[in-house]
Amino acid sequence: MTVAAARSRSVRRGARRPAPRPRWLAVLAIAAACGTPDGAPRYRAAGAAGPREGGVLRFSVASNVATLDPTRANDEFSYLVMHPMFDTLVDFSPTGRDLVPRLAERWTVSSDGLVYTFTLRPGIAFSDGAPITAAHFKISLERALTTEDSPFAQYLHDLDGARALIEHTAPHCAGIAAVDDRRLELRLARRNVAMLAILAMPFAAPQRSASADGDALRLRHAPDASGPFMLAHWNEGIAVVLRRNPHYHDPARAHLDAIVMFENVPRDTQFQMFERGDLESAAGLAAPDFLFVFTSEAWRPFRQRAVAMTAFGSRMDLSRPPFDDRRVRQALNYASNKAHTARLLYGTTEASHGVLPPGVLGRDPALAPYPHDVERARRLLAEAGYPHGLDVDYVTYSDEELEKVAASLQGDLAEAGVRLHIKVLSFAAYLSVIAQRGGAALSYIGWGADFPDPINFLDANFRSDPLPRTNNSFYASPALNAVLDAAREELDVDRRAALYRRAERIVYDDAPWIWDYHQVASEVTQPYVRGHTLHPIWMRDFTSAWLDVGPDGRPVPR
Amino acid sequence: MTGLVLRRLGWAVVVAWFVVTLSFIVVLMLPADPAAALLGPHATEQAIAKVRDGYCLGGHGLQRIVDAYGCWLGKLAHGDLGESYRTRRAVLDIIADRIWPTTQLALGAVVLQLVLGVPLGILAAVRRGRWPDHVGNLVGLVGQSAPPFVVGTVLLYVFAYRFGWFPLGGYGEGGWDRLAHLVLPAMSIATVGVALYARVLRGELIDALGEDFVRTARAKGLPERVVVGRHALRHALGPLISLVGLDLGVLLGGAVVTEVVFAWPGLGRELMHAILEIDIPLILGVVMVTALAIAVVNLLVDLAALWLDPRLRDG
Numbered sequence: 001m002t003v004a005a006a007r008s009r010s011v012r013r014g015a016r017r018p019a020p021r022p023r024w025l026a027v028l029a030i031a032a033a034c035g036t037p038d039g040a041p042r043y044r045a046a047g048a049a050g051p052r053e054g055g056v057l058r059f060s061v062a063s064n065v066a067t068l069d070p071t072r073a074n075d076e077f078s079y080l081v082m083h084p085m086f087d088t089l090v091d092f093s094p095t096g097r098d099l100v101p102r103l104a105e106r107w108t109v110s111s112d113g114l115v116y117t118f119t120l121r122p123g124i125a126f127s128d129g130a131p132i133t134a135a136h137f138k139i140s141l142e143r144a145l146t147t148e149d150s151p152f153a154q155y156l157h158d159l160d161g162a163r164a165l166i167e168h169t170a171p172h173c174a175g176i177a178a179v180d181d182r183r184l185e186l187r188l189a190r191r192n193v194a195m196l197a198i199l200a201m202p203f204a205a206p207q208r209s210a211s212a213d214g215d216a217l218r219l220r221h222a223p224d225a226s227g228p229f230m231l232a233h234w235n236e237g238i239a240v241v242l243r244r245n246p247h248y249h250d251p252a253r254a255h256l257d258a259i260v261m262f263e264n265v266p267r268d269t270q271f272q273m274f275e276r277g278d279l280e281s282a283a284g285l286a287a288p289d290f291l292f293v294f295t296s297e298a299w300r301p302f303r304q305r306a307v308a309m310t311a312f313g314s315r316m317d318l319s320r321p322p323f324d325d326r327r328v329r330q331a332l333n334y335a336s337n338k339a340h341t342a343r344l345l346y347g348t349t350e351a352s353h354g355v356l357p358p359g360v361l362g363r364d365p366a367l368a369p370y371p372h373d374v375e376r377a378r379r380l381l382a383e384a385g386y387p388h389g390l391d392v393d394y395v396t397y398s399d400e401e402l403e404k405v406a407a408s409l410q411g412d413l414a415e416a417g418v419r420l421h422i423k424v425l426s427f428a429a430y431l432s433v434i435a436q437r438g439g440a441a442l443s444y445i446g447w448g449a450d451f452p453d454p455i456n457f458l459d460a461n462f463r464s465d466p467l468p469r470t471n472n473s474f475y476a477s478p479a480l481n482a483v484l485d486a487a488r489e490e491l492d493v494d495r496r497a498a499l500y501r502r503a504e505r506i507v508y509d510d511a512p513w514i515w516d517y518h519q520v521a522s523e524v525t526q527p528y529v530r531g532h533t534l535h536p537i538w539m540r541d542f543t544s545a546w547l548d549v550g551p552d553g554r555p556v557p558r
Numbered sequence: 559m560t561g562l563v564l565r566r567l568g569w570a571v572v573v574a575w576f577v578v579t580l581s582f583i584v585v586l587m588l589p590a591d592p593a594a595a596l597l598g599p600h601a602t603e604q605a606i607a608k609v610r611d612g613y614c615l616g617g618h619g620l621q622r623i624v625d626a627y628g629c630w631l632g633k634l635a636h637g638d639l640g641e642s643y644r645t646r647r648a649v650l651d652i653i654a655d656r657i658w659p660t661t662q663l664a665l666g667a668v669v670l671q672l673v674l675g676v677p678l679g680i681l682a683a684v685r686r687g688r689w690p691d692h693v694g695n696l697v698g699l700v701g702q703s704a705p706p707f708v709v710g711t712v713l714l715y716v717f718a719y720r721f722g723w724f725p726l727g728g729y730g731e732g733g734w735d736r737l738a739h740l741v742l743p744a745m746s747i748a749t750v751g752v753a754l755y756a757r758v759l760r761g762e763l764i765d766a767l768g769e770d771f772v773r774t775a776r777a778k779g780l781p782e783r784v785v786v787g788r789h790a791l792r793h794a795l796g797p798l799i800s801l802v803g804l805d806l807g808v809l810l811g812g813a814v815v816t817e818v819v820f821a822w823p824g825l826g827r828e829l830m831h832a833i834l835e836i837d838i839p840l841i842l843g844v845v846m847v848t849a850l851a852i853a854v855v856n857l858l859v860d861l862a863a864l865w866l867d868p869r870l871r872d873g
Contacts, residue, residue, distance in 0.1 A: 064831065066644050149596060151597070154602075220647075236655065237655075237656075237827070238728070238823050262821070264821045264823070264827065265727065265821050266818065266819060269726050269819075269821065272714070272718070272719045272726050273726045273727075275719075276719070276722070276726065278726065425589075426588070426834060427835075428588075428590040428592070428595040428835060428836040429588060429590035429836075431590070431594060432589060432590045432594055432595065433589065435594060469602070
């Protein structure tokens with residue numbers, strides 16, 4: 001996923017208001033005089049033995065959804081409503097580590113790893129009842145390849161004939177064939193073992209050419225839903241409402257009548273709405289609310305945490321001094337103190353030694369994060385020719401939490417003699433600056449995976465031949481390229497994992513980033529929300545959630 | 559009169575053009591590439607270059623601004639404000655969606671300012687130096703000192719979260735529900751206005767009450783409420799009407815902070831998103847609407863002033 005998306009995907013930690021319950025407000029006599037919430041859940045689960053059908057689950061997000069076009073949308077908020085709407089051939093299991101069949105009944109991979117043949121389930125249909133055939137997958141994949149502002153074309157470059165389609169020298173991608181209505185064949189020009197994981201992303205959901213190529217409004221308001229839910233209504237900027245898809249092939253997978261996602265609800269208001277019972281779930285909590293929920297015994301059974309597929313730190317521009325010298329990069333890694341970030345972000349971090357988060361193939365658990373060692377940092381800087389330290393510009397974007405993290409890093413590096421000059425830009429300006437060689441010597445960096453494969457971390461950020469735009473530290477290592485090439489084509493899982501461990505070690509030593517942390521996402525739900533856990537990829541996936549409420553459909557008071 | 563209206567309308571267009579042109583230059587001078595921001599880091603250089611060309615952003619320096627401006631004006635000549643980079647929706651459609659919520663909020667706030675500010679100002683003027691005047695002063699001080707995001711947060715916390723009298727933000731479904739959603743954001747904006755209106759009216763009314771025509775009215779034996787309500791107040795309302803016009807104009811461009819705090823789907827919030835995303839067509843569209851709103855409302859205010867004060871007509 002893009003850096004932009006990584007930012008929006010991240011659970012928004014940090015303080016947006018100054019105290020757990022604004023104390024200065026508590027002295028307002030008017031407020032003190034009235035009944036105040038005691039902070040414990042208002043409701044309890046009714047105690048049903050199995051899933052109860054019906055009900056509406058409401059949650060909110062702090063920004064708005066730009067589009068529901070699966071070929072284009074690539075941010076957390078869109079994904080929250082797109083995943084329930086767009087079933088794909090395969091999906092990630094609840095742990096995120098395996099793939100399970102969805103619209104595909106089964107699939108085979110040829111022994112050379114170049115041909116994937118999918119057999120679709122019988123009787124699958126769009127939300128209007130029209131049957132889904134293999135041709136609809138060909139439409140969506142080709143659309144991703146030919147849509148200029150689709151972030152997903154890059155994932156399909158290994159398909160045979162992809163280049164010809166992109167360059168308009170062929171009308172179709174030769175490597176995508178709808179053999180018959182129920183059989184889809186994908187032929188690769190080059191082996192890519194991440195292909196199945198790529199096909200689990202919403203952009204690979206079946207689409208019809210009438211809506212895909214037709215007017216944009218139809219796509220915004222009547223997308224071709226293939227999942228358990230369909231779009232009931234989207235009042236843009238206010239709320240997206242999903243309702244159950246009556247034509248979904250596996251009705252037992254969904255239990256709710258509807259899912260409502262309110263847009264643009266400020267984080268501070270979110271938890272107040274949740275406490276009042278206006279929302280069933282709250283996540284990305286403001287710091288005071290987070291501290292309250294995660295220290296409250298009453299809420300303990302209803303809160304969840306999960307390490308997200310992310311990596312955060314500071315990226316260095318290796319194309320110029322001083323960061324073309326590995327000793328300087330390592331020095332900065334030794335000088336930064338991960339404990340400070342963890343404290344600033346209320347413990348919602350897991351210290352990192354590289355870009356691969358826990359749970360991703362090839363992550364070497366034996367590799368420890370760089371220790372905080374100021375003396376060693378000073379020594380390395382002196383060896384690199386900076387005995388009196390150095391001045392470095394650091395770029396980040398306007399965000400309360402990130403500005404605090406930057407200030408903390410400034411303090412850490414100062415101990416080693418590195419004088420950091422922080423520049424805070426708008427997000428769009430930040431993106432432009434870090435994408436240019438010579439644009440920013442040192443800057444904040446965040447990465448969130450589209451799919452949980454090391455390709456989406458290591459190749460995306462550190463490969464140099466060809467150089468993806470996402471490698472904005474301009475790191476180049478022929479040794480790493482060779483290992484990544486081998487790993488990309490390795491069919492044996494153990495050997496592939498070993499290759500990525502080698503790759504991780506190379507990047508760890510070369511230190512193109514100051515490795516800081518992987519984000520720990522958190523969520524709290526009402527006691528009557530059941531059948532829902534934070535998913536490592538989809539995060540707040542309410543597809544199979546159900547409401548354990550009373551016979552009248554209302555939550556049972558505590 | 560018709561000539562005056564036409565002249566002022568012409569000026570409104572000139573003002574709007576000037577403001578939009580200035581905004582255009584400022585936005586394009588930002589150190590950000592809208593095409594790269596739109597496509598994200600995954601995009602190839604070729605794709606970015608193609609999008610840049612599509613939006614006439616391909617040049618460099620001054621040439622880039624001139625090209626993009628020419629492109630934008632060309633579309634505008636056909637009544638097309640372009641499409642939002644981020645959502646791909648027509649800017650006109652977005653503005654059409656957002657202008658009504660903003661209008662409701664602007665009207666709600668101004669009505670509250672008048673309903674609360676005018677009586678407070680009258681009371682402070684006729685009871686000068688006594689407790690109503692002191693209360694008015696205090697309200698004025700607090701109202702004008704507190705920024706809207708503080709007032710909005712306090713209102714939400716006390717009246718929505720603690721008391722549960724109002725919804726915790728949002729737009730509502732219409733009818734009474736919409737009204738319930740409107741009260742707190744309108745109040746949040748109106749707090750400053752109430753204080754200002756009360757202070758301005760107090761001052762004007764005190765001046766008016768010392769005028770000869772008021773002495774004459776009193777000498778004629780008119781009751782005090784008629785003296786104040788019909789004679790002095792009409793004289794004192796001029797500056798207040800100008801203020802109402804100014805407020806309405808500004809508020810019709812969207813109350814950014816209040817709309818964000820209360821999740822109100824108006825132009826202000828849209829503008830904030832557009833600025834953060836460097837969504838140039840949307841920024842320009844909203845700025846143009848704001849400039850036109852201010853110019854047109856000011857024209858209406860001037861007409862109202864002419865109607866209220868016959869002496870201006872002669873001038």
